Amino acid sequence: MVRIGGGAVVTSRVSPARWAAFDALQAVHNDDAYANLVVPKIVDELEPRDAGLATEISYGALRRQGSLDAVIDACASSDVDSVVRDVLRVGVYQLLFMRVPTHAAVDEAVENEVAVAGGECQRAVVAVQVARGEGGGAGVGGDAVEIGRAHV
Secondary structure, rough: OOOEEEEEEEOOOHHHHHHHHHHHHHHHHHOOOOOOHHHHHOOOOOOHHHHHHHHHHHHHHHHOHHHHHHHHHOOOOOOOOHHHHHHHHHHHHHHHHOOHHHHHHHHHHHHHHHHOOOOOHHHEEEEEEEEOOOOOOOHHHHHHHHHHHHHO
16 A cells, blocks of 8 residues: 555555655645655655666656656647646656666556546556657657757
């Protein structure tokens, strides 16, 4: 079980590090929290390895938010609500800027979206991440990757 956002507890296969990163993004975007204050509080409860991953994803996704949103907007077929957008930011950041296997990032993002949004946007999550991952070299996904890496 993992505690998210407003204190709701859900059962999920998502790693504690990715949940923590999602929680940090939600706190920054929904509560106007300062990342430098909220991230240490959130990762304090994690194992050191998970804390490092959560910290990298949190700060990295916030730092690269413009690039990540450009990729998400280029790949999504419709508007993406703020909760799902944060799920996607966590996953797409891992795919673009970390050495996380595609299948791991996509699977965890789908599980996270199912837990927080009930699976309503599961297809959008997979489409955005697969466009970047395995098939990212062609079409909109490939263009989106170039947008995402434009400021690397």
